[in-house]
Amino acid sequence: MLYETLRRVGSVVGRALYRPRIEGLEHIPDTGPVILASNHLSFCDSVVIPLAVRRRVRFLAKAEYFEGTGLRGRLSEATFASLGAVPVRRGTGREALDALDLGLRVLKDGEVFAIYPEGTRSRDGRLYRGRTGVAHLALTSGAPVVPVALAGTREIQPIGARLPRVRPITIRFGAPLDFSTGYGHLKPGRARRVITDEVMAAIHALSGQEQAGEYNNHGGGDA
Structure with a gap:
């Protein structure tokens, strides 16, 4: 109930302020598990996506966002919890597997999980x-993957900025990708690599971003 109330209010306020261009919402199934796989440009991406999607969206967020002190810490915890964030610690391989297990639980419950x-x-x-x-x-999980491309959120809240700015943004949702069949002939590790590359190619087609061709090993981002 709190999530839906905040989503509705936030969506109205956000649309009034930023007038976002939202494309492809029809690609998100009305029911059942679905994975939203998005590019990642800003801290506010985890606010923009849930406010744009009609269904409840769960996503991973650094545990630190739930552990702050004082008024700012309480506000951060309340905001992320109400938006459907799942706290997770990052660092070790075990913690990465735990994070994926949390995502699988969300999908098993028939919900939308963003990554x-x-x-x-x-x-x-x-x-x-x-x-x-x-x-x-x-x-x-067998869930379809909907590629997502965000544009403009980097200008709303660049890394290090304390307060968001008003800038135009675009949110594009692509057609669902079904990976439930057709990969059984590949070794598990190879199948995961091939599928991930297909997902990133779909995100690139939507975003038009320059491709780095390497992993992003910079710290300090969201989970």
């Missing part, structure tokens, strides 16, 4: 190589 295959925010606006967690989720 950033790049792993962290792009500091230079380029599209980095995807990590294979998105493929693991798709293969294990």
